[in-house]
Amino acid sequence: MALKSTGYDGNGTFAHGVHPPDHKDLAKDASIRVMPTPDKVVLSLHQNIGGPCEPMVKARQTVGWGELIGKGASFVSTTLHASVPGVVQRPMRMTLANGRHMDTLPIKTDGEIPSDRDLWEEIYGGHWPTTGLEAYDPELISRDISAAGLVGLGGAAFPTHVKITPSDKKPIHTLVVNGCECEPYLTSDYRLMLEASAPIVTGALLAARSVGAERIVIGIEDNKIPAVAAIRQAAEGTGIQIGVVKTKYPQGSEKHLIQALLKRQVPLGGLPADVGVAMSNVATIAAVARAVIHNKPLTHRVISVTGGGIVKPSNVLAPIGISFGALIDFCGGLTPNAARLVAGGPMMGFAFSNPETPVTKGAGGLTVMSEEEVRAGEESACVRCGKCVDVCPMNLVPTKIALASRYQNIGLSRRYNIMACFECGSCAYTCPAHIPLVQLIRAGKARVTAENRREGE
Incomplete structure (x- = not known):
């Protein structure tokens, strides 16, 4: 299928929104580092919007890296895979960063996986084709995505196979790939666009083929010009368009990015499919490429560890299920004035207190805020200012x-x-x-x- 290149016709922005300080200078120039394999991980059985998965393993069972350990119990659910090789421990209930109490499967590491640069090459390296993809059947692409346990890695954690599935009821004409990363502090998507642009392009072509989209637009805010250049170079000759939009929060919201790029209004309570659009985040799309081309599940993701309360703000490739505390230690620990842990960014993230809280698939960042950053006034009555x-x-x-x-x-x-x-x-x-x-x-x-x-x- 040849992509239609009709030109970028968005207005580059949307009505309302805010311009909070982005604080991205803390980590935007920090190249992605690979986390050493931890002694253990704790994998929540509920990693997505929708239903939890059912465990497929028992305590004391030995599992390999990437082995299926949980199966989705409904269509709006995902599979779960071991992010380290090891021995499954007794299931336990834990409180996640969003405050929900969930069943988990702890795994004590016993075995080896590639380390450092070898792990990076295993996940994002190698050749990523941009031609000959017509050999991949659209329905099989969706099945591979489902089998790999992919969810929206931009934070929503919506099961990707539900979005990237052919539909006769709501035909899709455009795939929008979200590279805005408008949440303050977070830079994991930005670094991924710089360092893994090839799998993003391949994944976009595969996802568009799966949903039958004739057009692909990758939206990136204008405060990420190096990422624009990297993606544009990787996409040369593919027909993929790069839409540079104005920096504003929440530009990365699917409804507002569609409005900014395509001048299409998603109805209140509606979905992008209602206006013929499918949307996915750049990190998710890179995982699509790995799932389809290499038949590999989602076991690791890139996470920003940043904020005024962290000694060495970084972008880290880490296994799903690692503790936030281990990420903090890897990034030099807390500063003396560290005051608040936030899973995600300060606008949409969740404050939590237990550093043993495990990372889930949708956790794109850990923001450690200093006392100065969290200082706020006391709540008072609404003054009806509007x-x-x-x-x-x-x-x-x-x-x-x-x-x-x-x-x-x-x-x-x-x-x-x-x-x-x-x-x-x-x-x-x-x-x-x-x-x-x-x-x-x-x-x-x-x-x-x-x-x-x-x-x-």
Whole structure:
């Protein structure tokens, strides 16, 4: 299938949003380092949006690197593979960074996998074809992605095979690859675009073939010009377009990147497929290439370990299931004024306190914030300034949603379209009263979801 090259026709931005300090200078020039194989990993059986997977192994069973240890119990679920060789320990329940209590499979390492540069070459190195991909059957591409346990590595953790599956009901004409990485501090996608541009291009071509897209656009913010150059060079002659968009938060939101690149409006409560678009993150797309070309599952990912509270901000290739504490140690430890651990970035991430918390597939970063970075005013009453409304990229009224959630009014929460909020944090960032809008909305969404489940029973 020849890709259509119709020219980049986006307007480069979207309405509303904010411009928080990006703090990317801390780690953007730090080349990706390979984490040594840890003594153990702890793998959550729930690594994605949707249902958890069911364990396929038992305690004291020996497993190899990449071996299947968990199988998805539903279509919106994923498989799970051992990220190290070793012996499965007794299952235990742990609290993840997002506060959810989940069953996990600990594995004590017993065996070897490639180390340092050899591991990098095993995952991202070698030849990545851009021609002859018509030999790959679209349905088989989707099956390979499912078998590899891929989820959205940009943070959403939505099962990739669900997105990259041919559909007659909602035909896809354009694949958008998200290289914006608009979350402050985080630079793992940026470094991946610089250091592994070839598998990103190959993965994009394969994903487009799977969904039947005739066009591929890779969107990158204009504060990442070296990445633009690297991807453009790797994509030369493929028909892939590079769309440079304005730096603004949350430019990486799928609805807003589609608007910025394609001038298409995804309806409220709708999905990109409703306007003929499929979208995936650059790290996910690189994993697609490895899953299809080399039949290898997702066992490692690149993680930014950054912030004013970390001694040596870095970008690290690490196994899924490693503890955040091990990442901190690998990056020189904490500074004396370290004050808060955040899984992800400060806008959409989750604050947590236990360094033994394991990394999941969707964890693209660990931000260790200093006392100065977290210093904020005390919460006060809403002054009805309307700033949260002005910046909301979904045109919602965050204070009304948060108030309905605070009083556990499910009917009012629904009326204010609480489920349309994707928790970008723009409202909380701009709120002069320091109201924890995102936390309140997250709690309200959980109540609405639980109520929807009860009503469907």
